[in-house]
Amino acid sequence: MNSQSRTPRVAIVTGGIGGLGTAICRQLAEAGRQVIAVDLAGREERLHAFRQELADLDGAVKFEHADVSQFDSCAELMGRVEQQHGGVDILVNAAGITRDTSLRKMTPQQWHELMRVNLDGVFNMCRNVVEGMSARGFGRIVNLSSVNGQTGQFGQTNYSAAKAGVHGFGMALARETARKGVTVNTVSPGYCDTALVAAVPQDIREQIISDIPVGRLGSPDDIARAVTFLTADDAGYITGANLPVNGGYFMSF
DSSP states (O other): OOOTTSOOOEEEEETTTSHHHHHHHHHHHHTTOEEEEEEOTTOHHHHHHHHHHTGGGTTSEEEEEOOTTOHHHHHHHHHHHHHHHOSOOEEEEOOOOOOOOOGGGOOHHHHHHHHHHHTHHHHHHHHHHHHHHHHHTOEEEEEEOOTHHHHOOTTOHHHHHHHHHHHHHHHHHHHHHGGGTEEEEEEEEOSBSSHHHHTSOHHHHHHHHHTSTTSSOBOHHHHHHHHHHHTSTTOTTOOSOEEEESTTGGGGO
16 A cells, blocks of 8 residues: 555546546545546646646646547657656546447448547557556556447447457456556446436436436446546456446346
């Protein structure tokens, strides 16, 4: 466990100023981590709101811009973070987009745009942190998948494929790093109370909730709690796992 005599573990959270990302940043900071929230540049209105929401954390969460779909952008991000804060101990890949449509209407652009963020982004970030983690003998990587990566969803062949791939990637990397003190795990959120779900028509949203055994949407804090658990210093015996956080949604199938 961290002691007061050592510097805080450094954690990067991609998609860090989004709904889930903000909750993850807060809980990691409250667990004593120095958190770097990573997102695209140019989202000034959302970034201002993010800083207001976390103002009580007294600088425990910083912001850095990067495009996770670009390998060089991720490498440059790592250089800046290491120069300012030291080696990265924790990586949470929460960045993601949707490009929903049925396969017969899906364009190659819709497929490739999503893959570059949701799957290539995981490679780009992990590739840039894993060597340093392995050399230092400690690392915690958590990649966010989705319930739809396990069950599939109409209009999401691209998204479901990418999210299923995230866990396959994580299991393989977990095998490569298991003896180096680096764990790699997946958290698969179910339907959560975020802006994305709020945009779903009310009748469809009510149907979704009726299919969730606990009778409600998840909260971003539910997901952040799972991430914080898997990134703890003493969570070193859990690797290659997929933790579904979905209110028992699988029991509906």
